[in-house]
Amino acid sequence: MKRFGLFLLLSSALLWAASTPVEAQPAATAAPQTGQIATSPHWWKDAVIYEIYPRSFQDSNGDGIGDLNGITSRLDYLQKLGVDAIWLTPIYPSPQVDFGYDISDYENVDPQYGTLADFDRLVAEARKRNISVIMDLVLNHTSDQHPWFLESRSSRTNPKRDWYMWHDGKMVNGELEPPNNWESVFGHSAWQWDAKTGQYYYHRFYIQQPDLNWNNPQVRKAMYDVARFWIRHGVTGFRLDAITSLFEDPSDTDEAYVLGPDGKPVINAFGDKEVKTDKTDNLPEVHDVLRELRQATDAASGRKVVLIGETYLRSIDDLRKMYGAHNDELQLPMDMQVGFINKFDVALFRQRIRDAETEINGDEPLFVFDNHDNPRWDRYQTDAAGTPIFGYGLHHDDIGRVIATILLASRDTALMYYGDEIGMVTTPPARKQDVRDPIGITGWPKEKGRDGERTPMQWDAGPNAGFALPDAKTWLPIPPGYKTFNVAAEEGEPDSMLHWYEQLIALKKNDPALHEGEEILLNTSDDHVLSWLRKTADGEAVVVACNFTPQPQTVSFNLSAQGISRSGLTTLLKTPGAPDPQSADSVQLGPYGVYVGQVR
Numbered sequence: 001m002k003r004f005g006l007f008l009l010l011s012s013a014l015l016w017a018a019s020t021p022v023e024a025q026p027a028a029t030a031a032p033q034t035g036q037i038a039t040s041p042h043w044w045k046d047a048v049i050y051e052i053y054p055r056s057f058q059d060s061n062g063d064g065i066g067d068l069n070g071i072t073s074r075l076d077y078l079q080k081l082g083v084d085a086i087w088l089t090p091i092y093p094s095p096q097v098d099f100g101y102d103i104s105d106y107e108n109v110d111p112q113y114g115t116l117a118d119f120d121r122l123v124a125e126a127r128k129r130n131i132s133v134i135m136d137l138v139l140n141h142t143s144d145q146h147p148w149f150l151e152s153r154s155s156r157t158n159p160k161r162d163w164y165m166w167h168d169g170k171m172v173n174g175e176l177e178p179p180n181n182w183e184s185v186f187g188h189s190a191w192q193w194d195a196k197t198g199q200y201y202y203h204r205f206y207i208q209q210p211d212l213n214w215n216n217p218q219v220r221k222a223m224y225d226v227a228r229f230w231i232r233h234g235v236t237g238f239r240l241d242a243i244t245s246l247f248e249d250p251s252d253t254d255e256a257y258v259l260g261p262d263g264k265p266v267i268n269a270f271g272d273k274e275v276k277t278d279k280t281d282n283l284p285e286v287h288d289v290l291r292e293l294r295q296a297t298d299a300a301s302g303r304k305v306v307l308i309g310e311t312y313l314r315s316i317d318d319l320r321k322m323y324g325a326h327n328d329e330l331q332l333p334m335d336m337q338v339g340f341i342n343k344f345d346v347a348l349f350r351q352r353i354r355d356a357e358t359e360i361n362g363d364e365p366l367f368v369f370d371n372h373d374n375p376r377w378d379r380y381q382t383d384a385a386g387t388p389i390f391g392y393g394l395h396h397d398d399i400g401r402v403i404a405t406i407l408l409a410s411r412d413t414a415l416m417y418y419g420d421e422i423g424m425v426t427t428p429p430a431r432k433q434d435v436r437d438p439i440g441i442t443g444w445p446k447e448k449g450r451d452g453e454r455t456p457m458q459w460d461a462g463p464n465a466g467f468a469l470p471d472a473k474t475w476l477p478i479p480p481g482y483k484t485f486n487v488a489a490e491e492g493e494p495d496s497m498l499h500w501y502e503q504l505i506a507l508k509k510n511d512p513a514l515h516e517g518e519e520i521l522l523n524t525s526d527d528h529v530l531s532w533l534r535k536t537a538d539g540e541a542v543v544v545a546c547n548f549t550p551q552p553q554t555v556s557f558n559l560s561a562q563g564i565s566r567s568g569l570t571t572l573l574k575t576p577g578a579p580d581p582q583s584a585d586s587v588q589l590g591p592y593g594v595y596v597g598q599v600r
Helices: 068-073 075-081 116-128 147-152 218-234 285-302 318-320 347-360 396-408 437-444 487-491 497-510 512-516
Strands: 048-052 085-088 132-138 170-171 175-179 191-194 197-200 237-240 306-309 332-335 365-367 412-418 517-524 527-536 541-547 553-555 569-574 587-589 592-597
Touching: 068 075, 068 527, 075 116, 075 347, 075 497, 085 237, 116 132, 132 191, 132 218, 218 285, 285 306, 347 517, 365 396, 396 541, 396 592, 412 553, 487 497, 497 512, 497 569, 512 527, 512 541, 527 553, 541 587, 587 592
Parallel strands: 048 085, 048 412, 085 132, 132 237, 237 306, 306 332, 332 365, 365 412
Antiparallel strands: 170 175, 191 197, 517 527, 527 541, 541 592, 553 587, 569 592
16 A cells, blocks of 8 residues: 655545446355465465556456456466466545545455455466465555445444544644645644544545454454455465554644754645654554454464465564564565665675574575556666666566566565566556546646556567457556567567576575575675575575676675585676686686576
């Protein structure tokens, strides 16, 4: 739900008229029973998780919007790629103000994506290919068209009134104003006036996404029941959207303003004085909910469900707490502090990776570079001033190999985004009238929204890139580079980005050092090359080196300090065309070059 890094926190509110609620679908066939997939209680460790934005992955019925049957039709591709699990962004019935993150029914499927029976079939077919299915669970808020909220806003005495955050306004100079200065992540006040009942309701995100009151035990039970419902339908994990936003400071006092170098409040892209989020984000009560949810999902699933957190946090200390004092909260809070550095700074990458290795009590880090809320990894292509250059630049593929290697050759669970493996780039709209994301409509031109990272998957060079039938009007335009950068073309090119990902994922799964070895950072005074060692207890060892510069570099590995007397190398993977080193004493790297070698 958030957009960080070089880019401003999404910060605009949109006064869109909400659509009518989607009618409930008839009950589907019985949910599939648990099979052999994810039977290990720690199946998610060292796994590769593939995020799918369903409306952009594969259209099966010609309406220009991706759907569940489309995903099912591409499972063989995902199996060949080597992924262990797919994470689906929301597929629930929704007015689609925020493309599914505004949910009107938690226990069904939106008709534009298919039916509950289609979902069951997807889970069953994925299981046959040893692929787990992870659902996006949105706990912080519902749609304003959800029956719970419709009841809540019907009167102050309705039994569900306390399911949401209602508050009286305050009088200032004879004018009624919101209770405080809290802001929506999408801009402007986080309080919306409701004339019928004469109070404001709180919305951390869009006006059409009222926040649930997590101090209410009935809300907690209802949402834990939602998790149980999807576990019965074969889900083996949940990605918890906006999980740090569940609670607000009960004092309801103003936030402090974010100050610029001149001591004045910072004005964001939407004209608001930017406020801090100390009173609305990452409050201690979140941990109580995580422990309860973990207990509920463990009991419902026999300890096979993984909880993944959308955790944009301020420090490694905050990240460590998300695992729980007794490993009883999230198994995989997202470590955004590595992948969203958004510049090739060797010292900073080294420090953040060291933090992940040494400061989270040995727990499994979850690295992520891309998702549906942030520009794709081509943002690492920058001009001299550090401004991202989106598109296919001079070193596009080389930079992509660096990113993929850090993600997949580190000691971590790796979360990748659809299209990363073929080098898809960020394609922002060129005109305001082409924008679909409400944030871009409100914030144009400073904020162009998130359409650029959500464009349809590029399967082949034919009409609509193989995403939809030739005569279909796709919900977002097909990017112009699709005829070169697509699955079919790259499958036939030995040195393509797709094959780089396939080889790295295979090494992560099959090479003992890269699968289970500890990670030790090497050459820690080198400002140009990030390098590390993966080593098992029985002596299997692999060295990895990534050149962070557009100039050639040479590195030497002295492994004696790590108890390794051997210095020979057998190449496992290297940038195409690079020389094949015979010794760890001298490894030559081209511009943004990568080398992965087994020590022998």
